[in-house]
Amino acid sequence: MDDGPPAERVVFDLPGLYAALDAERRARALSWQQLARELGVAGSTILRTARAGAMEADGVLAMVRWLGETPEAFVRPTRVASAAGVPPGRCDAAAVHRLLDERRRGRGLTWRQVAAELGDGVAPGMLTRLAGGGRMSIQLLVAAAAWLGCPIDRLTRGAP
Numbered sequence: 001m002d003d004g005p006p007a008e009r010v011v012f013d014l015p016g017l018y019a020a021l022d023a024e025r026r027a028r029a030l031s032w033q034q035l036a037r038e039l040g041v042a043g044s045t046i047l048r049t050a051r052a053g054a055m056e057a058d059g060v061l062a063m064v065r066w067l068g069e070t071p072e073a074f075v076r077p078t079r080v081a082s083a084a085g086v087p088p089g090r091c092d093a094a095a096v097h098r099l100l101d102e103r104r105r106g107r108g109l110t111w112r113q114v115a116a117e118l119g120d121g122v123a124p125g126m127l128t129r130l131a132g133g134g135r136m137s138i139q140l141l142v143a144a145a146a147w148l149g150c151p152i153d154r155l156t157r158g159a160p
Helices: 014-027 032-039 043-051 057-066 093-107 111-118 124-132 138-148
Strands: none
Touching: 014 032, 014 043, 014 057, 032 043, 032 057, 043 057, 057 138, 093 111, 093 124, 093 138, 111 124, 111 138
16 A cells, blocks of 8 residues: 555546446346346445445445446546456455554544545544444445555455
């Protein structure tokens, strides 16, 4: 990992993910309901992708992996990463917290300063709650990976 925050902030392209899902769904002649079953997500989750609403990271990761892509393929600006050997995974919030905390301490930052560097909509409490595991948004996962200077898949674990 590098020592400074990224020069520019990154976002996850949810409309781009939706378009890619739709194209692959059509190519495979699947209905939206069939696609949701294959992905293991609710149809409403796919609909939120189209609307670029707040998204839970695990559902987004399932969609990305179904497409055979890396999460970075939908990060703008795009970060190049090889799709070879992409493991199935879920967001590992506790590991994200641990890595953020290590870097935070190494740079002598407060959680408030880390939140400010991660971008709009990130509060210190969101970051400290990650220590307990649980779920996090795809937007926070992308911002954390960019701030840490690591691939998004480094912040996931094998699916249960």
